[in-house]
Amino acid sequence: MLIEDVKNIALEAGELIRSYFGKKFEVEYKTNESNLVTQVDKDSEKLITDFIVKKYPSHNILAEEGSSVNKGGEYTWVVDPIDGTTNFAHGLPIFSVSIGVQKNEETVVGVVFDVMLNNLYSVEKGSGAFVNNKKIEVSENKNLKHSVLVTGFPYNISENPDRAFEKFTALTKASRGMRRLGSAAIDFCYVANGVFDGFWEVHLHPWDICGGKLIAEEAGGLVTDFKGKKIGIHSKQILCTNGKIHDEMLEIINNC
Numbered sequence: 001m002l003i004e005d006v007k008n009i010a011l012e013a014g015e016l017i018r019s020y021f022g023k024k025f026e027v028e029y030k031t032n033e034s035n036l037v038t039q040v041d042k043d044s045e046k047l048i049t050d051f052i053v054k055k056y057p058s059h060n061i062l063a064e065e066g067s068s069v070n071k072g073g074e075y076t077w078v079v080d081p082i083d084g085t086t087n088f089a090h091g092l093p094i095f096s097v098s099i100g101v102q103k104n105e106e107t108v109v110g111v112v113f114d115v116m117l118n119n120l121y122s123v124e125k126g127s128g129a130f131v132n133n134k135k136i137e138v139s140e141n142k143n144l145k146h147s148v149l150v151t152g153f154p155y156n157i158s159e160n161p162d163r164a165f166e167k168f169t170a171l172t173k174a175s176r177g178m179r180r181l182g183s184a185a186i187d188f189c190y191v192a193n194g195v196f197d198g199f200w201e202v203h204l205h206p207w208d209i210c211g212g213k214l215i216a217e218e219a220g221g222l223v224t225d226f227k228g229k230k231i232g233i234h235s236k237q238i239l240c241t242n243g244k245i246h247d248e249m250l251e252i253i254n255n256c
Contacts, residue, residue: 010048048063049069078099078101078210080096080099080207096183110122111123112211138194138220142245152180154203189216220243226253
Protein backbone atom coordinates (compact mmCIF):
# COMPACT_ATOMS: atom_id res chain seq x y z
CA MET A 1 0.00 0.00 0.00
CA LEU A 2 1.08 3.57 -0.70
CA ILE A 3 0.75 4.67 2.93
CA GLU A 4 3.04 1.86 4.12
CA ASP A 5 5.66 2.75 1.53
CA VAL A 6 5.59 6.40 2.60
CA LYS A 7 5.91 5.44 6.27
CA ASN A 8 8.78 3.06 5.61
CA ILE A 9 10.85 5.49 3.54
CA ALA A 10 10.26 8.26 6.09
CA LEU A 11 11.54 5.95 8.82
CA GLU A 12 14.55 5.01 6.72
CA ALA A 13 15.37 8.68 6.07
CA GLY A 14 14.95 9.39 9.78
CA GLU A 15 17.46 6.69 10.67
CA LEU A 16 19.94 8.22 8.23
CA ILE A 17 19.45 11.66 9.76
CA ARG A 18 19.76 10.34 13.32
CA SER A 19 23.08 8.68 12.46
CA TYR A 20 24.53 12.12 11.65
CA PHE A 21 23.06 13.98 14.63
CA GLY A 22 25.73 15.64 16.77
CA LYS A 23 28.47 14.93 14.24
CA LYS A 24 30.30 17.22 11.84
CA PHE A 25 28.84 17.69 8.37
CA GLU A 26 28.89 20.25 5.58
CA VAL A 27 26.60 23.26 5.97
CA GLU A 28 25.74 25.69 3.16
CA TYR A 29 23.54 28.78 2.86
CA LYS A 30 20.61 29.19 0.50
CA THR A 31 18.80 32.55 0.43
CA ASN A 32 20.59 34.00 3.47
CA GLU A 33 22.63 32.98 6.51
CA SER A 34 19.47 31.89 8.35
CA ASN A 35 18.45 29.53 5.55
CA LEU A 36 20.70 26.51 5.91
CA VAL A 37 21.08 23.29 3.99
CA THR A 38 23.33 20.44 5.07
CA GLN A 39 24.77 17.48 3.27
CA VAL A 40 22.40 15.39 5.38
CA ASP A 41 19.38 17.21 3.89
CA LYS A 42 20.67 16.28 0.45
CA ASP A 43 21.41 12.68 1.42
CA SER A 44 17.95 12.27 2.98
CA GLU A 45 16.26 13.74 -0.09
CA LYS A 46 18.25 11.46 -2.40
CA LEU A 47 17.28 8.42 -0.37
CA ILE A 48 13.59 9.33 -0.59
CA THR A 49 13.54 10.39 -4.23
CA ASP A 50 15.58 7.39 -5.39
CA PHE A 51 12.94 5.19 -3.78
CA ILE A 52 10.10 7.06 -5.49
CA VAL A 53 11.75 6.91 -8.91
CA LYS A 54 12.34 3.17 -8.55
CA LYS A 55 9.02 2.13 -6.97
CA TYR A 56 6.69 4.74 -8.51
CA PRO A 57 8.35 5.81 -11.78
CA SER A 58 5.25 7.60 -13.09
CA HIS A 59 4.87 9.81 -10.01
CA ASN A 60 5.92 13.46 -9.85
CA ILE A 61 8.21 14.80 -7.12
CA LEU A 62 8.24 18.25 -5.50
CA ALA A 63 11.18 18.36 -3.08
CA GLU A 64 12.79 21.14 -1.08
CA GLU A 65 16.40 20.63 -2.14
CA GLY A 66 15.73 20.55 -5.86
CA SER A 67 15.12 16.88 -6.71
CA SER A 68 11.82 17.72 -8.37
CA VAL A 69 10.52 15.65 -11.27
CA ASN A 70 7.42 16.27 -13.38
CA LYS A 71 6.27 13.12 -15.17
CA GLY A 72 2.83 14.52 -15.90
CA GLY A 73 1.22 11.87 -13.73
CA GLU A 74 -1.69 12.27 -11.34
CA TYR A 75 0.40 11.59 -8.21
CA THR A 76 2.95 14.01 -6.70
CA TRP A 77 5.17 13.35 -3.68
CA VAL A 78 5.90 16.55 -1.73
CA VAL A 79 9.09 16.02 0.25
CA ASP A 80 10.88 17.86 3.05
CA PRO A 81 13.96 15.72 3.80
CA ILE A 82 14.64 17.57 7.08
CA ASP A 83 12.04 20.01 8.38
CA GLY A 84 13.97 21.88 11.04
CA THR A 85 17.41 21.99 9.45
CA THR A 86 18.59 24.86 11.66
CA ASN A 87 17.71 22.85 14.77
CA PHE A 88 19.49 19.81 13.35
CA ALA A 89 22.60 21.79 12.42
CA HIS A 90 22.83 23.29 15.91
CA GLY A 91 22.29 20.03 17.78
CA LEU A 92 18.70 20.78 18.87
CA PRO A 93 16.74 17.50 18.65
CA ILE A 94 13.54 18.89 17.12
CA PHE A 95 13.26 18.08 13.41
CA SER A 96 11.30 15.79 11.15
CA VAL A 97 10.96 14.10 7.80
CA SER A 98 7.77 15.26 6.10
CA ILE A 99 6.20 13.60 3.07
CA GLY A 100 2.80 14.23 1.54
CA VAL A 101 1.37 12.54 -1.52
CA GLN A 102 -1.16 14.32 -3.68
CA LYS A 103 -3.50 12.82 -6.27
CA ASN A 104 -4.62 15.41 -8.80
CA GLU A 105 -3.51 18.19 -6.41
CA GLU A 106 -5.44 16.78 -3.43
CA THR A 107 -3.39 15.39 -0.55
CA VAL A 108 -4.33 11.77 0.07
CA VAL A 109 -1.43 10.54 2.24
CA GLY A 110 0.72 12.32 4.79
CA VAL A 111 3.58 11.18 6.99
CA VAL A 112 5.68 13.19 9.44
CA PHE A 113 8.45 11.42 11.33
CA ASP A 114 9.51 13.25 14.51
CA VAL A 115 12.97 11.75 14.33
CA MET A 116 14.46 12.11 17.80
CA LEU A 117 11.24 11.25 19.66
CA ASN A 118 10.66 8.32 17.27
CA ASN A 119 7.05 9.39 16.70
CA LEU A 120 5.62 8.52 13.30
CA TYR A 121 2.51 10.54 12.41
CA SER A 122 0.51 9.21 9.49
CA VAL A 123 -2.74 9.78 7.66
CA GLU A 124 -4.79 8.59 4.74
CA LYS A 125 -7.56 10.92 3.63
CA GLY A 126 -10.85 9.89 5.21
CA SER A 127 -9.30 7.41 7.66
CA GLY A 128 -8.24 9.55 10.63
CA ALA A 129 -4.78 10.54 11.90
CA PHE A 130 -2.38 8.41 13.89
CA VAL A 131 0.91 8.49 15.79
CA ASN A 132 2.69 5.14 15.97
CA ASN A 133 -0.61 3.56 14.85
CA LYS A 134 -2.57 5.12 17.73
CA LYS A 135 -5.44 7.38 16.68
CA ILE A 136 -5.10 11.04 17.66
CA GLU A 137 -7.50 13.96 17.97
CA VAL A 138 -7.23 17.70 18.51
CA SER A 139 -7.86 19.22 21.95
CA GLU A 140 -11.32 20.08 23.28
CA ASN A 141 -10.20 23.45 24.65
CA LYS A 142 -12.55 26.30 23.72
CA ASN A 143 -10.82 29.08 25.67
CA LEU A 144 -8.00 30.98 23.98
CA LYS A 145 -6.80 32.19 27.39
CA HIS A 146 -6.21 28.54 28.32
CA SER A 147 -4.51 27.73 25.01
CA VAL A 148 -0.88 27.04 24.24
CA LEU A 149 -0.03 28.17 20.71
CA VAL A 150 2.93 27.63 18.42
CA THR A 151 4.41 29.60 15.55
CA GLY A 152 7.49 29.94 13.41
CA PHE A 153 9.22 32.78 11.63
CA PRO A 154 10.19 32.81 7.94
CA TYR A 155 13.75 33.33 6.79
CA ASN A 156 12.95 36.93 5.85
CA ILE A 157 11.61 37.74 9.32
CA SER A 158 13.76 40.88 9.45
CA GLU A 159 11.29 42.32 6.93
CA ASN A 160 8.39 41.46 9.30
CA PRO A 161 6.17 39.91 6.58
CA ASP A 162 2.43 40.05 7.29
CA ARG A 163 3.24 41.94 10.51
CA ALA A 164 4.43 38.69 12.06
CA PHE A 165 5.92 40.39 15.13
CA GLU A 166 2.69 42.22 15.91
CA LYS A 167 0.69 39.00 15.57
CA PHE A 168 3.17 37.18 17.78
CA THR A 169 2.83 39.79 20.51
CA ALA A 170 -0.97 39.96 20.37
CA LEU A 171 -1.46 36.18 20.39
CA THR A 172 1.07 35.71 23.17
CA LYS A 173 -0.88 38.18 25.31
CA ALA A 174 -4.19 36.51 24.47
CA SER A 175 -3.12 32.92 25.22
CA ARG A 176 -1.58 30.89 28.02
CA GLY A 177 1.69 30.76 26.13
CA MET A 178 3.43 30.75 22.76
CA ARG A 179 6.11 28.30 21.64
CA ARG A 180 8.45 28.20 18.65
CA LEU A 181 9.85 24.76 17.84
CA GLY A 182 11.39 25.30 14.40
CA SER A 183 9.59 22.57 12.46
CA ALA A 184 6.24 23.45 10.92
CA ALA A 185 5.47 19.81 10.19
CA ILE A 186 5.83 18.96 13.88
CA ASP A 187 3.72 22.01 14.77
CA PHE A 188 0.84 20.67 12.66
CA CYS A 189 1.18 17.26 14.30
CA TYR A 190 1.22 18.67 17.80
CA VAL A 191 -2.06 20.48 17.08
CA ALA A 192 -3.41 17.19 15.71
CA ASN A 193 -2.37 15.40 18.91
CA GLY A 194 -3.80 18.02 21.27
CA VAL A 195 -0.42 19.25 22.52
CA PHE A 196 -1.03 22.70 21.05
CA ASP A 197 -4.42 24.29 20.49
CA GLY A 198 -3.36 26.46 17.56
CA PHE A 199 -0.54 27.08 15.09
CA TRP A 200 -0.04 30.04 12.79
CA GLU A 201 2.74 31.01 10.41
CA VAL A 202 3.41 32.98 7.25
CA HIS A 203 5.51 32.26 4.15
CA LEU A 204 5.69 28.48 4.44
CA HIS A 205 6.41 26.25 1.44
CA PRO A 206 4.43 23.30 0.05
CA TRP A 207 6.79 20.73 1.62
CA ASP A 208 6.30 22.37 5.04
CA ILE A 209 2.52 22.10 4.73
CA CYS A 210 1.50 19.05 2.72
CA GLY A 211 1.78 16.12 5.11
CA GLY A 212 1.09 17.95 8.36
CA LYS A 213 -1.98 19.80 7.10
CA LEU A 214 -3.85 16.59 6.30
CA ILE A 215 -2.78 15.04 9.62
CA ALA A 216 -4.25 18.01 11.50
CA GLU A 217 -7.47 17.98 9.47
CA GLU A 218 -8.04 14.25 9.86
CA ALA A 219 -7.54 14.66 13.62
CA GLY A 220 -10.45 17.12 13.65
CA GLY A 221 -8.52 20.33 13.18
CA LEU A 222 -9.29 23.30 10.96
CA VAL A 223 -6.72 24.81 8.57
CA THR A 224 -7.39 28.10 6.76
CA ASP A 225 -5.73 31.30 5.66
CA PHE A 226 -6.09 34.50 7.68
CA LYS A 227 -9.46 35.21 6.05
CA GLY A 228 -10.86 31.88 7.21
CA LYS A 229 -10.78 30.35 3.73
CA LYS A 230 -9.66 26.77 3.06
CA ILE A 231 -6.17 26.56 1.59
CA GLY A 232 -3.94 24.41 -0.54
CA ILE A 233 -0.27 23.64 -0.04
CA HIS A 234 0.87 26.84 -1.76
CA SER A 235 -0.77 29.23 0.70
CA LYS A 236 1.47 31.81 2.37
CA GLN A 237 -0.85 32.21 5.38
CA ILE A 238 -1.52 29.29 7.71
CA LEU A 239 -3.84 29.08 10.68
CA CYS A 240 -4.29 25.56 12.08
CA THR A 241 -6.37 25.07 15.23
CA ASN A 242 -8.57 22.62 17.07
CA GLY A 243 -11.44 24.48 15.39
CA LYS A 244 -12.80 25.77 18.69
CA ILE A 245 -10.50 28.80 19.05
CA HIS A 246 -10.21 29.46 15.33
CA ASP A 247 -12.51 32.46 15.04
CA GLU A 248 -11.00 34.16 18.06
CA MET A 249 -7.49 33.71 16.67
CA LEU A 250 -8.63 35.02 13.28
CA GLU A 251 -10.04 38.14 14.89
CA ILE A 252 -6.75 38.87 16.68
CA ILE A 253 -4.66 38.13 13.60
CA ASN A 254 -6.73 40.44 11.44
CA ASN A 255 -6.65 43.29 13.96
CA CYS A 256 -2.84 43.42 13.92
